[in-house]
Amino acid sequence: MTTVTEIINEVLSLPRTDRGYVAQKLIESLDDERDLTADEKATLDRRSREMKDGTVTPLTLDELKRQVSGMFR
Secondary structure, three states: OOOHHHHHHHHHOOOHHHHHHHHHHHHHHHOOOOOOOHHHHHHHHHHHHHHHHOOOOOOOHHHHHHHHHHHOO
């Protein structure tokens, strides 16, 4: 049987986008305040696929802050 430590080590060896997808799924599993609608789940799945296949390029937090602050100048 696979241990939690082995699973964590395996996940940490994945590419960044895959680790993000795993993190997203883990966080979703902890969110018991409300269930996502089918449309919200579909959007999350689509965006995760886009990140994984390189269709979109993620922004760093600094890049996002620069873009947002530029909108208000």
